[in-house]
Amino acid sequence: MSQRVLTTESGAPVADNQNSASAGAGGPLLLQDQHLLEKLARFNRERIPERVVHARGSGAYGYFEVTDDMTEFTHAHFLGQTGRRTEVFARFSTVADNLGGADAVRDPRGFALKFYTAEGNYDLVGNNTPVFFIKDPLKFPDFIHSQKRDPFTGKQEPDNVWDFWAHSPEATHQVTWLMGDRGIPASYRHMNGYGSHTYQWTNAEGEAFFVKYHFKTNQGVRSLSADQGQETAGKDPNSHQTDLLQAIERGVNPSWTLHVQVMPAADADGYRFNPFDVTKVWPHSDYPLRRVGRLVLDRNPDNVFAEVEQAAFSPNNFVPGIGPSPDKMLQGRLFAYADAHRYRLGVNHTQLAVNAPRATSADNYGRDGLMAANSQGRHDKNYEPNSHAGPAQTGAPLSAALAVQGHTGAHAAPEHTKDDHFFQAGELYRLMSEEEKGRLVANIAGGLSQVSRDDVVEKNLAHFHAADPEYGKRVEEAVRDLRED
Numbered sequence: 001m002s003q004r005v006l007t008t009e010s011g012a013p014v015a016d017n018q019n020s021a022s023a024g025a026g027g028p029l030l031l032q033d034q035h036l037l038e039k040l041a042r043f044n045r046e047r048i049p050e051r052v053v054h055a056r057g058s059g060a061y062g063y064f065e066v067t068d069d070m071t072e073f074t075h076a077h078f079l080g081q082t083g084r085r086t087e088v089f090a091r092f093s094t095v096a097d098n099l100g101g102a103d104a105v106r107d108p109r110g111f112a113l114k115f116y117t118a119e120g121n122y123d124l125v126g127n128n129t130p131v132f133f134i135k136d137p138l139k140f141p142d143f144i145h146s147q148k149r150d151p152f153t154g155k156q157e158p159d160n161v162w163d164f165w166a167h168s169p170e171a172t173h174q175v176t177w178l179m180g181d182r183g184i185p186a187s188y189r190h191m192n193g194y195g196s197h198t199y200q201w202t203n204a205e206g207e208a209f210f211v212k213y214h215f216k217t218n219q220g221v222r223s224l225s226a227d228q229g230q231e232t233a234g235k236d237p238n239s240h241q242t243d244l245l246q247a248i249e250r251g252v253n254p255s256w257t258l259h260v261q262v263m264p265a266a267d268a269d270g271y272r273f274n275p276f277d278v279t280k281v282w283p284h285s286d287y288p289l290r291r292v293g294r295l296v297l298d299r300n301p302d303n304v305f306a307e308v309e310q311a312a313f314s315p316n317n318f319v320p321g322i323g324p325s326p327d328k329m330l331q332g333r334l335f336a337y338a339d340a341h342r343y344r345l346g347v348n349h350t351q352l353a354v355n356a357p358r359a360t361s362a363d364n365y366g367r368d369g370l371m372a373a374n375s376q377g378r379h380d381k382n383y384e385p386n387s388h389a390g391p392a393q394t395g396a397p398l399s400a401a402l403a404v405q406g407h408t409g410a411h412a413a414p415e416h417t418k419d420d421h422f423f424q425a426g427e428l429y430r431l432m433s434e435e436e437k438g439r440l441v442a443n444i445a446g447g448l449s450q451v452s453r454d455d456v457v458e459k460n461l462a463h464f465h466a467a468d469p470e471y472g473k474r475v476e477e478a479v480r481d482l483r484e485d
């Protein structure tokens with residue numbers, strides 16, 4: 001094999017990559033040493049801002065294959081025919097810690113998917129939990145501040161975490177989930193994924209349905225205990241990355257089965273839970289799971305920075321047949337992600353290979369900006385309407401219109417008959433085995449007992465009491481025992 005020649009960024013051959021050019025062998029270095037200057041300057045610019053949440057993650061490519069035709073509910077092309085395959089990129093992540101954190105921690109996991117469909121990219125940006133801590137996007141920056149490193153101590157602080165939850169009774173359901181057995185997944189392969197929010201599907205007749213996505217792991221759910229998590233995080237902080245990378249390199253391709261719960265749009269108003277409240281689930285007895293297809297991951301990215309760090313998922317990347325629901329949190333997210341990408345990656349992030357459409361191409365009048373790589377050619381106009389047969393609108397909304405009523409204003413989400421902050425948290429507690437209840441109580445008490453203020457502890461205990469009296473009593477006793485030690 002002939003020796004490849006090392007070059008500068010502009011492609012010129014490099015004469016010496018070991019010794020900088022100097023004025024005499026022992027003298028100072030020369031400003032004319034282009035290779036040295038370029039190498040140091042480029043190195044200084046290698047890092048970009050990390051994601052403000054979900055900074056640590058792992059990604060892989062694969063495909064989604066339809067096993068059960070969904071045309072009754074949606075005209076989305078990629079769901080339209082049994083056997084149809086669509087290329088996918090997935091990124092899994094922890095939420096709270098910075099890039100330098102560890103994988104095996106108690107934290108929700110991101111479950112973000114980009115489907116490169118023939119009608120454009122569809123992003124489903126979910127978590128491994130079916131619910132979330134809060135239900136209004138206005139609370140999101142405060143919530144995340146309370147979970148991330150404290151500006152003074154530079155560490156995650158139980159005082160902040162539990163203080164926010166003390167004032168957010170709607171978090172009790174998700175806190176119960178997080179502190180339970182699934183709170184530390186053994187790996188990204190061994191967890192389920194959920195869209196969490198309710199989305200809207202529209203069929204070819206224009207009928208609207210509300211759906212919730214459930215990706216069930218075919219590897220089986222496996223989790224770590226609090227002790228196992230600590231040990232794993234210490235031994236290999238990249239344990240999830242190691243696991244996913246090695247499994248796919250070995251050809252042990254992880255897969256998930258997608259199911260959906262489907263609610264006819266007409267049910268939404270009268271349902272006992274507000275279907276657009278992301279702190280609530282729809283019991284399967286109300287809306288059973290219907291199988292849709294299979295997600296398989298079979299290829300590791302060649303370059304983590306280019307393809308994983310620069311991956312940009314946005315919940316408002318919809319395709320025909322799929323749209324948002326009025327879930328307020330989801331509505332906030334429709335803005336937040338592409339805004340984050342413009343800050344983190346720049347306005348032309350959609351031109352990067354991992355983010356660009358693959359089964360179709362972008363054709364519009366957006367132009368220029370930092371790092372614009374696409375050229376539409378000399379004949380394409382950059383305005384519309386035009387007389388040059390440029391791309392034109394279809395007139396076909398992606399999803400059905402929803403009726404609205406009432407006055408503008410800062411409203412709390414409407415409450416349905418069975419809506420309160422605690423009922424579903426209690427139901428989750430009551431579903432657990434005796435052993436799991438014990439571990440849940442120990443995990444909560446382990447964190448809550450470290451809180452310095454009694455009033456914050458009391459407020460949190462009141463939430464567990466409200467969810468289930470036995471749950472509250474056990475947490476209270478466990479916290480008291482630990483605080484007396």
Ligand code: HEM
Pocket residue numbers: 050051052053054057091092093109110111112125126127132136137138140194195196197278311312313329330332333336337340341344
């Ligand atoms: C109003 C509430 C929320 C806001 C404002 C918000 C905002 C953000 C932002 C700004 C990012 C970083 C994006 C980037 O730099 O690429 C992010 C990442 C992410 N969020 Fe949210 N988020 C919210 C709620 C949620 C919920 C409820 C879920 C799951 C159901 C979720 C799942 C994710 C995931 C998976 C990522 C990582 C995506 C990736 O792998 O690149 N977020 N979020």
